Amino acid sequence: MHLNESELPEGYLNYVWKKMIFLIGSLLFLIFSIAFSVSVGAVNIPLPEVFKVLIGNAQSSTWHTIIWNIRLPQALTGVAAGIGLGVAGVAMQSILRNPLASPFTLGISNAGAFGAAFSVMILGTGTMRSRAMDAIVINNPYTTTIVAFIFCLLATAFILGIAHMKKASPEVMILAGVALSSLFTAGTMFLQFFADDVQLAAVVFWSFGDVARADWRELSIISIVVILAAIYFFINRWNYNAIDAGDDTALGLGVDVTRIRLIGMIVSSLVTAVIVAFLGVIGFVGLVCPHIVRILIGDDNRFLIPGSILMGGILLSLSDTAARLIVAPHVLPVAILTAFMGAPIFIFLLIKGGRR
Amino acid sequence: MMLEISNLKFSYKNKEIFNQIDFNLESNEILSILGPNGVGKTTLLKCINRILRPQGGSILVENQDIMNIKRIEIAKKLGYVPQRNETVRITVFDAILLGRKPHIKWDVSNKDISLVNSAMKKLNMEDLSLRYLDELSGGELQKVGIARAIVQEPKILLLDEPTSSLDLKNQQEILYLLSEIVDGHDVSVIMTMHDINSALRFSDKFIFLKGGMIDSVGGHDIITPKLIKEVYGVDVYIKEHDGYPFVIPVGRKNNGAY
Numbered sequence: 048m049h050l051n052e053s054e055l056p057e058g059y060l061n062y063v064w065k066k067m068i069f070l071i072g073s074l075l076f077l078i079f080s081i082a083f084s085v086s087v088g089a090v091n092i093p094l095p096e097v098f099k100v101l102i103g104n105a106q107s108s109t110w111h112t113i114i115w116n117i118r119l120p121q122a123l124t125g126v127a128a129g130i131g132l133g134v135a136g137v138a139m140q141s142i143l144r145n146p147l148a149s150p151f152t153l154g155i156s157n158a159g160a161f162g163a164a165f166s167v168m169i170l171g172t173g174t175m176r177s178r179a180m181d182a183i184v185i186n187n188p189y190t191t192t193i194v195a196f197i198f199c200l201l202a203t204a205f206i207l208g209i210a211h212m213k214k215a216s217p218e219v220m221i222l223a224g225v226a227l228s229s230l231f232t233a234g235t236m237f238l239q240f241f242a243d244d245v246q247l248a249a250v251v252f253w254s255f256g257d258v259a260r261a262d263w264r265e266l267s268i269i270s271i272v273v274i275l276a277a278i279y280f281f282i283n284r285w286n287y288n289a290i291d292a293g294d295d296t297a298l299g300l301g302v303d304v305t306r307i308r309l310i311g312m313i314v315s316s317l318v319t320a321v322i323v324a325f326l327g328v329i330g331f332v333g334l335v336c337p338h339i340v341r342i343l344i345g346d347d348n349r350f351l352i353p354g355s356i357l358m359g360g361i362l363l364s365l366s367d368t369a370a371r372l373i374v375a376p377h378v379l380p381v382a383i384l385t386a387f388m389g390a391p392i393f394i395f396l397l398i399k400g401g402r403r
Numbered sequence: 404m405m406l407e408i409s410n411l412k413f414s415y416k417n418k419e420i421f422n423q424i425d426f427n428l429e430s431n432e433i434l435s436i437l438g439p440n441g442v443g444k445t446t447l448l449k450c451i452n453r454i455l456r457p458q459g460g461s462i463l464v465e466n467q468d469i470m471n472i473k474r475i476e477i478a479k480k481l482g483y484v485p486q487r488n489e490t491v492r493i494t495v496f497d498a499i500l501l502g503r504k505p506h507i508k509w510d511v512s513n514k515d516i517s518l519v520n521s522a523m524k525k526l527n528m529e530d531l532s533l534r535y536l537d538e539l540s541g542g543e544l545q546k547v548g549i550a551r552a553i554v555q556e557p558k559i560l561l562l563d564e565p566t567s568s569l570d571l572k573n574q575q576e577i578l579y580l581l582s583e584i585v586d587g588h589d590v591s592v593i594m595t596m597h598d599i600n601s602a603l604r605f606s607d608k609f610i611f612l613k614g615g616m617i618d619s620v621g622g623h624d625i626i627t628p629k630l631i632k633e634v635y636g637v638d639v640y641i642k643e644h645d646g647y648p649f650v651i652p653v654g655r656k657n658n659g660a661y
Contacts, residue, residue, distance in 0.1 A: 050521045050554065055513060059496050059520075062533055288501055291491045296548075298454040299483030300504040300555070301475035345535070346492040349510075 066350045069343065073357035077126070080361050084122040084368040085114055089376045092118075124261040124269065125367040125381065126360040128322045129332055131273035133359020135315040136333025137340075137352055138280050141287040142311045143210050145217040147396060149333035150319035153220065154227025155202045156330065159323035160253040161231040161238075162198030166191045166324075168238050168246055188268055188325070196320035202227050203316045207309070218397075256329035256382030258367050265325045272321045276314050277356050283307060284348040291346060329382045331389020332363055338396065404466070405430045405591045406451075406559060411460035413443075413450050420446050421615040424460065428559070428608065431585050433592040435602035438612035439635055444595040445486075447612065448561050451593065452481040464558060478505035482552030486563040488544045490537040495547055498536055499523065502551035515554075522554050526580065542573030549577070553584065560584070562594040566601060574598075578605040599631075604647050623648055 086097050092110050101119075105111040136149040150156045166172045172187040172194075209223045239250050261269065280287075286307045289297035297304050322329070339362075340354035363381065366388070370379040404427055411424035420443040428434055436444045449455040451462060453469065462469050464480045482502070496519060503515040523529050526546060536544065545565060552560050565581070566574040578601060581592050596602040602609065603626065611618040611634045618634050619625050626648050631639045638653040 050518045050525070050556070054520070055516055056496070056520045056532065058533060059494075059516070062494070062496075285501075285504055285507055288493070288497075289504055291489065291493075292498070292501060293485060293487075293489045295449070295454055295483065295485045296488070296551075298474065299452060299478065299481070299485075299552075299561075300501065301473075301478030302504070303474055341492065345494070347494075347497050 066344050066347075070350065070353055070357065073354065073361065077357050077360045077364070080364045080368070081122050081126060084125065084364050085118040087368060088113075088118065088371050120261060120263055120266050121259050121367065122364060124266050124326070125258040125363045127266065127270045127273050128258055128326055128329060129336075129359035129361070129363025130277060130356050131269065131318040131322050131359070132329060132333040132363070133336040133355040133357075134273075134277045134280050134352065135318045136335075136359075137337040137348075137355040138287070138311050138315050139333070140337055141291055141348060142308050142315075143206070143217075143220060144290065145210075145220055146338070147217050147221045147334070147393075149331070150315065151328065151330040151332075152334055152393065153202070153206050153224035154231065155199050155206070155224075155316060155319050156323050156328045157228040157231040157235075158198040158202035159195040159320045160328045161234045162195035162320070163191050163324040164235050164238055164250045164253050165198070166194035168242065168250065170194065188265060192268070192321050192324045195324040196317055198231070199316040199320040199323075200313065202231070203312050207312060253323070253327040255380035256323075256327035256385075257380035258326055258329075258363070259378060259380075260327075261325055269321055269325060272318060276318045277352075279314055280311070281352050281356075283311070284352050287311075287348040287352070291348070327380070327382060329363070329385055331385050331393060332359055334396075335389050335392050336362055338392065404428075405432070405464070406593075407461075407463040407466075408451070409461050411447075411450060411462070412458045413446060413455060414458055415446075419615055421612065422459075424617055426610055426617065426620050428591050428593065430589055430591055431587070432608055433581060433585055433594070433606045434608040434610065435594055435596045435606040436610045436612065437596055437599060437602055437634070438618075442612045443615065444612060445563050448563055448593065448595050449483075451559075451561055452477055452483055454483065475505050478555065478557075480558050482555040482557035482560045484545075484548040484552045484560065484562040484565065486567060488536070488548045490539070490544070492535050492537055494533050494535060495528065495531040495539070495543075496523070496533065498547050499550045499554055502554035505555060518554050518556075519550075522550050526550050526553075541568050542570070542576065545569060545573070545577055546580070549580065549584075558590060560590065560592045562592065564595055564597060567597060574601060581605065599650050603649065626650070 082094060082097060086092050086094050090113060096106065096110060097114065099105060100111050100114045132150060139148040139153065140146055170190065172190045205227060206220060206223060209220055235250060239247055242250055286302050289300045289302045290304060290307065294304050336358040337351065337355045340351055340358050344350050344354055366384045367381045370381045370384045373379060406428040409425045412422040413420045424447065436447060438444055446455060450457045469477050469480065499519050499522065500511060500515060503511060507515065523532060528546060528550060531543060536547065565577050569577065582605060584590055585592055603623065608622055609625065610620045611630065613634050619630055626641060628639050628641055631637060631650060640651045640653060642649050642651060
């Protein structure tokens with residue numbers, strides 16, 4: 048059938064433009080939520096002052112210290128972690144063709160948490176302190192991350208094995224994830240049982256994921272990994288669209304499905320490992336963000352991947368701000384808040400039915 | 404010659420599905436792969452574009468052996484339409500646009516978008532353009548799969564049971580559509596079929612598979628009651644109507660015998 052190059056369909060172009068507007072709007076909202084997050088807390092700093100401090104025109108040295116040493120790294124860590132979890136979640140959902148997939152629901156986060164705890168306690172890559180908020184300092188972030196990554200990969204290999212089995216429904220994969228989570232949580236509890244008081248406080252660290260812990264050095268490691276991963280996933284958006292259409296269709300369209308799947312899972316695991324090693328387990332962000340975006344603009348990965356990236360940043364940034372305000376002057380770990388929000392949505396998705 | 408297949412072999416976990424598959428296909432031909440359930444029709448179809456990798460043999464598309472070229476290069480020559488299309492929440496237009504995947508470098512170009520637009524016009528699908536896949540009927544979904552393969556601009560379209568889950572009207576529509584696609588264009592079609600009479604009506608060439616081999620290959624002249632009995636184990640009459648042969652099973656007698 049001979050196809051002519053005819054005029055462009057206006058309806059479709061408008062439709063694409065609407066999605067672009069959604070993404071641009073989300074980006075602006077993300078920038079606003081970062082500014083808001085830096086501005087509020089135990090000391091409220093008005094937004095104009097925040098901008099003055101950021102452009103190096105600070106009126107007060109206290110505000111300068113608060114913003115540059117505490118608020119800004121925390122806000123940016125929240126955004127980076129949210130982006131990482133959001134993009135890992137959307138990639139896993141596409142790669143495994145499972146709407147319930149995410150680093151947390153597949154047990155990969157808990158595997159990473161065990162790996163990090165193992166590294167710090169047994170291999171001595173961290174220093175423990177008995178302060179409640181800042182119980183641990185990771186002296187050797189690379190070893191800790193690598194050990195966390197190895198355990199994430201173990202969990203990933205197991206999940207891929209399950210996915211490879213014929214008739215492994217999305218629910219079966221998630222149940223396997225529950226089993227993995229239990230296994231690695233038990234491992235972490237085992238470490239806790241033999242820990243002294245100080246170590247115990249430290250290991251609990253990983254069960255309450257929190258973005259307040261990271262300093263600039265840790266933030267840069269997280270950011271580099273997250274940005275590279277986000278670029279990788281965005282480059283592969285058409286491959287994921289093809290995989291969404293079914294393995295045979297994807298192969299017929301020239302996509303090397305096995306390779307794309309394997310590399311995608313390894314990259315998602317790395318992102319998860321880095322976030323978990325520094326911040327602890329933050330559940331449900333990776334699951335929920337892609338679904339919010341799916342409802343708003345559909346399943347097309349060209350828009351879904353950047354949408355989930357932005358939504359992850361927004362959601363974690365806002366959650367972290369809320370966690371600081373709800374019981375002020377105390378600060379809740381953000382993972383508690385994401386779990387409260389995420390669990391009901393997870394149950395809703397389960398009831399709605401697994402298969403897309 | 405559009406396609407030359409020789410000595411094709413495929414085994415699945417040490418179980419031989421077929422060996423010694425040889426056939427040719429000219430441009431503008433529609434070929435149907437026929438045979439009983441489980442004989443390997445779909446497997447053969449998937450081997451032709453290496454969705455499944457054959458263990459031996461050669462597949463020449465316009466004299467180029469595709470056994471050792473990159474998958475993306477195969478995708479520019481052979482389009483594949485599976486039996487069932489997944490229904491993710493993307494629009495019909497985007498689903499068809501996915502067919503440009505082998506030609507996309509960084510992102511879709513205006514040329515890709517206008518080709519999809521042109522294909523949708525030719526298939527009378529413009530009204531569906533912004534509908535989501537999960538809102539479509541089986542026939543509409545099948546048309547999306549075919550449209551996607553067409554914008555891939557392949558030399559050969561491979562279709563797995565294109566009419567299996569469709570009602571009579573949609574079956575007719577899809578089969579006439581395939582005839583139009585090959586008619587006067589530099590394209591051929593290979594499809595697996597259960598419905599032998601539709602295959603006879605719309606195809607130029609037939610392959611009958613039996614026991615891992617090609618039992619017969621040829622045009623309408625090879626269709627005989629003996630062949631059908633040999634392949635399907637069923638006694639039939641063959642009647643001619645409108646210039647095409649029709650296969651009519653001999654009814655069972657009351658005692659269960661034919």
